[in-house]
Amino acid sequence: MKNILVTGGAGFIGSNFIKFALQNSDYNIINFDKLTYAGNLENLSDISGDKHYTFVRGDICEKEDVVKVITGKKIDTVVNFAAESHVDRSILGSREFVHTNVMGTQNLLDISMKSDVSKYLQVSTDEVYGSLPEDMKEIKFTESTPITTNSPYSASKASADLLCNAYYHTHKFPVLITRCSNNYGPYQFPEKLIPLMIAKATDGEKLPVYGDGKNVRDWLYVEDHCSAIFEVLHKGNAGEVYNIGGNNEWYNIDIVKLILKLLGKTEEQITYVKDRPGHDRRYAIDSSKIQKELGWTPKHKFDEGISKTIGWYKKNESWWRKVMSGEYLNYYEKNYSTKL
Numbered sequence: 508m509k510n511i512l513v514t515g516g517a518g519f520i521g522s523n524f525i526k527f528a529l530q531n532s533d534y535n536i537i538n539f540d541k542l543t544y545a546g547n548l549e550n551l552s553d554i555s556g557d558k559h560y561t562f563v564r565g566d567i568c569e570k571e572d573v574v575k576v577i578t579g580k581k582i583d584t585v586v587n588f589a590a591e592s593h594v595d596r597s598i599l600g601s602r603e604f605v606h607t608n609v610m611g612t613q614n615l616l617d618i619s620m621k622s623d624v625s626k627y628l629q630v631s632t633d634e635v636y637g638s639l640p641e642d643m644k645e646i647k648f649t650e651s652t653p654i655t656t657n658s659p660y661s662a663s664k665a666s667a668d669l670l671c672n673a674y675y676h677t678h679k680f681p682v683l684i685t686r687c688s689n690n691y692g693p694y695q696f697p698e699k700l701i702p703l704m705i706a707k708a709t710d711g712e713k714l715p716v717y718g719d720g721k722n723v724r725d726w727l728y729v730e731d732h733c734s735a736i737f738e739v740l741h742k743g744n745a746g747e748v749y750n751i752g753g754n755n756e757w758y759n760i761d762i763v764k765l766i767l768k769l770l771g772k773t774e775e776q777i778t779y780v781k782d783r784p785g786h787d788r789r790y791a792i793d794s795s796k797i798q799k800e801l802g803w804t805p806k807h808k809f810d811e812g813i814s815k816t817i818g819w820y821k822k823n824e825s826w827w828r829k830v831m832s833g834e835y836l837n838y839y840e841k842n843y844s845t846k847l
């Protein structure tokens with residue numbers, strides 16, 4: 508591995524991954540991003556001058572853009588983070604999700620294979636496994652849990668995974684798939700639960716909790732996701748799927764209460780709103796395969812990770828205020844006007 512193409516590197520996890528890779532290797536990292544509403548080059552301003560880092564603006568769905576960057580930069584490894592990533596937006600409209608997440612992945616796979624890329628890693632999600640029963644804590648998603656998608660977002664991510672699998676089996680193209688649980692940490696766009704609640708709490712606004720607040724998510728600090736992807740790139744076997752998770756299940760309502768407590772605010776700010784349609788009840792990852800086979804373990808305990816994250820949002824208020832203006836306001840109005 509020498510020249511790694513990181514697609515979607517201007518987003519939340521991609522930007523954290525690029526910094527992690529630059530700190531832990533001397534690979535050349537080529538960040539290839541369309542810069543949608545979720546892509547922000549400010550996330551990378553501290554490393555933009557690094558001699559091992561290059562940014563190329565482009566669209567994974569566009570053949571010419573992808574051919575140009577893969578051949579021009581002599582790419583040997585592709586890590587695909589680029590996606591439409593928010594469930595609520597996929598409910599408001601799924602077209603862009605199918606286009607980017609499915610067609611974009613197909614385009615990347617095809618061109619990578621024809622250009623003799625020697626490793627392709629697809630960053631997927633635990634949401635492809637559907638929803639777990641709330642009262643059976645012993646049941647978690649394993650790599651052999653059947654794919655059962657309930658949102659347009661998860662359906663598009665699962666479709667991409669199936670294409671990856673097909674390229675491995677049909678063409679022997681060396682594809683790896685990772686499926687991670689919910690991430691949190693610096694640079695997450697404040698449309699997702701944790702940063703949205705931090706922003707609303709800071710501003711003394713109502714914190715909109717969907718349904719009864721008893722949906723469960725398994726939270727992992729973003730840097731631990733990045734280190735897991737690094738392990739899979741180095742030690743993973745082609746054609747395999749690796750689950751990544753924090754063994755850290757929380758009810759949404761308890762996360763919201765914790766954020767309020769850590770910010771010194773009262774629970775009066777909480778408001779229960781109409782539920783998300785098709786809302787998956789519980790996600791929980793069994794990550795024993797990556798732990799046993801590749802020796803990965805998460806380094807961040809949740810209490811440390813969440814305090815660090817809140818500290819980051821406090822310090823970087825101008826970052827989130829900027830991304831919450833403009834396009835974000837239209838989305839917020841559309842999503843929450845039917846719920847509140």
Ligand code: NAD
Nearest residue numbers: 515517518519520541542543545546566567589590592690
């Ligand atoms: P994000 O929405 O913050 O970032 C997505 C990035 O992709 C943005 O920079 C955007 O500009 C870019 N992008 C979108 N369409 C593009 C296109 N056509 N061509 C090139 N770039 C494009 O997403 P994220 O939360 O960082 O998630 C990254 C990946 O990880 C996604 O594939 C997501 O499905 C997966 N994932 C996310 C989580 C999570 O908790 N956030 C958990 C598991 C897996």
Ligand code: TYD
Nearest residue numbers: 594689698699700701703715716717722759
């Ligand atoms: P989210 O961050 O959108 O991630 P995902 O849906 O991909 O798991 O949401 C996390 C959980 O928080 C999910 O159960 C939905 C819930 N949620 C709310 O209750 N209120 C909100 O305003 C948002 C954005 C999410």
